[in-house]
Amino acid sequence: MRCSAIWPASKLDRVVEAIKTYERWGLAAGVGVQLLVLFGMIIMGARKALTGEF
Amino acid sequence: MEKRPLSQSLRQWLLDEIELWRRDGLVTEEQANAILDRYETSRQSSARQQSIAIYVLVGVAALFVGLAVFMLIGYNWDAFSNPIKLMLLLGSVGGTYALGFVVRYVWNAKIFSEFAFFLGCLFYGGAMMLIAEIFHLQTHLPDGLWWWAVGVIPLALFLDTLLLHLLAVTLLAVWVGTEMFGRFGEDDFGLFGLLPRACFTLPIFAALGLLWAYHKKIADHGGPLRSARWVVARLAAVGLARRRESDLLHRQRRGALADSRGGPCRGEPIRGSLSAVRRLAVHGSPERLELS
Numbered sequence: 001m002r003c004s005a006i007w008p009a010s011k012l013d014r015v016v017e018a019i020k021t022y023e024r025w026g027l028a029a030g031v032g033v034q035l036l037v038l039f040g041m042i043i044m045g046a047r048k049a050l051t052g053e054f
Numbered sequence: 055m056e057k058r059p060l061s062q063s064l065r066q067w068l069l070d071e072i073e074l075w076r077r078d079g080l081v082t083e084e085q086a087n088a089i090l091d092r093y094e095t096s097r098q099s100s101a102r103q104q105s106i107a108i109y110v111l112v113g114v115a116a117l118f119v120g121l122a123v124f125m126l127i128g129y130n131w132d133a134f135s136n137p138i139k140l141m142l143l144l145g146s147v148g149g150t151y152a153l154g155f156v157v158r159y160v161w162n163a164k165i166f167s168e169f170a171f172f173l174g175c176l177f178y179g180g181a182m183m184l185i186a187e188i189f190h191l192q193t194h195l196p197d198g199l200w201w202w203a204v205g206v207i208p209l210a211l212f213l214d215t216l217l218l219h220l221l222a223v224t225l226l227a228v229w230v231g232t233e234m235f236g237r238f239g240e241d242d243f244g245l246f247g248l249l250p251r252a253c254f255t256l257p258i259f260a261a262l263g264l265l266w267a268y269h270k271k272i273a274d275h276g277g278p279l280r281s282a283r284w285v286v287a288r289l290a291a292v293g294l295a296r297r298r299e300s301d302l303l304h305r306q307r308r309g310a311l312a313d314s315r316g317g318p319c320r321g322e323p324i325r326g327s328l329s330a331v332r333r334l335a336v337h338g339s340p341e342r343l344e345l346s
Contacts, residue, residue, distance in 0.1 A: 027155070033208060
């Protein structure tokens with residue numbers, strides 16, 4: 001089976017087009033994910049410190 | 055129409071062939087010129103190669119800047135209090151990304167913004183490790199690499215830059231390597247114990263790499279790298295399956311040895327693995343299994 005039968009190029013083009021259109025928001029979301037991970041780690045560490053496991 | 059890239063050697067080959075076709079009457083002078091006009095000239099080709107070289111050089115420079123900052127912070131690390139350390143880490147990550155956004159959308163220098171985002175991704179990984187060190191968060195080490203890669207992949211997809219794809223592929227490869235060959239505790243960051251160590255995310259990573267490779271038709275220089283993610287994912291699937299099997303065998307052996315001593319079975323309950331059972335059946339006794 002050809003790849004285009006599973007995932008037509010036009011559909012993929014639309015996805016890529018959407019990614020280009022919302023590039024700014026996508027980048028902001030990516031940075032947001034990273035900051036979320038860092039803050040999550042800080043919260044985990046703070047909880048550990050508060051419960052005396054530090 | 056945008057001219058298609060062509061290396062110097064391929065261009066020379068095309069020129070020779072066109073000369074032959076023209077001599078044999080296969081193409082006219084106009085047709086030959088029209089064919090040649092579709093591809094970049096030798097000057098454009100050298101300019102493109104020069105810009106790739108500059109890109110690589112600036113990329114390496116960004117990498118060294120990142121390493122230098124790590125060394126500078128690491129050397130003075132003990133001199134800072136914990137809140138200052140956290141502010142430094144979050145500030146370096148946030149500041150680098152803010153610079154990236156300014157360079158990309160205010161100064162309109164897209165290439166240089168890629169280096170800023172690349173540096174930001176390096177700082178993000180460093181910040182994760184240092185925050186874990188500040189709070190003594192002792193977890194399964196490869197999970198940190200997984201989270202690092204998860205943070206890099208959205209930026210790699212949205213920027214579609216070679217540097218970040220390279221970083222994502224490297225991180226995934228190191229993650230797979232540490233999972234396969236390292237012994238970093240027995241924690242399963244898995245799906246209800248059914249799939250070990252986040253390997254359920256591998257098809258997602260592989261699908262993203264495949265879709266991109268398919269879209270780019272592996273025509274440009276970044277294509278093979280993106281498809282490399284697929285290779286990494288396949289390696290990981292094999293490696294994790296073997297690791298899982300060895301874990302099962304280890305548990306099974308412990309249980310079987312306890313049985314052979316006539317005591318109560320102290321091994322953990324064994325979840326089914328056809329190959330493990332087959333190996334036990336072939337080798338017969340647990341002692342021989344231990345030697346295998």
